[in-house]
Amino acid sequence: MALEDIRKFGMIPEFIGRLPVVFALQSLSKEMLVKILKEPKNAILKQYQKLLELDEVKLDFEDGALEAIAEKAMERKTGARALRAIIEEFMLDIMYEIPKDDSIGQVLITRDYIERTGGPVITMRGTLCLEG
Numbered sequence: 843m844a845l846e847d848i849r850k851f852g853m854i855p856e857f858i859g860r861l862p863v864v865f866a867l868q869s870l871s872k873e874m875l876v877k878i879l880k881e882p883k884n885a886i887l888k889q890y891q892k893l894l895e896l897d898e899v900k901l902d903f904e905d906g907a908l909e910a911i912a913e914k915a916m917e918r919k920t921g922a923r924a925l926r927a928i929i930e931e932f933m934l935d936i937m938y939e940i941p942k943d944d945s946i947g948q949v950l951i952t953r954d955y956i957e958r959t960g961g962p963v964i965t966m967r968g969t970l971c972l973e974g
Contacts, residue, residue, distance in 0.1 A: 875916070878922050890929070909953070
């Protein structure tokens, strides 16, 4: 029975407000976690992109990297709260290295980097891509 049904039955709102509400929540899917990473106005990806823009470096994430981050969050079973911790873990080295090197123009975070089988793709200003 929904609260709306109780109201229609004639119960006053003061009484309805005291009734306990019980409902089930579904866990977030991988697609939902990827949306949380990219879409909100203050999304964590946008925050890191803005931080690197201060050093005139463009930061991009492959779709596969975002999926790998979402998969890691699902493994931890903590939902969207795990996303920030996972990204911080991988961005820590990058955030320390970029200010030291003025020649870095772009960083692409790859699925291989998130899975620890490769590194990010670093593009130097005025040159081709280098795998880091």
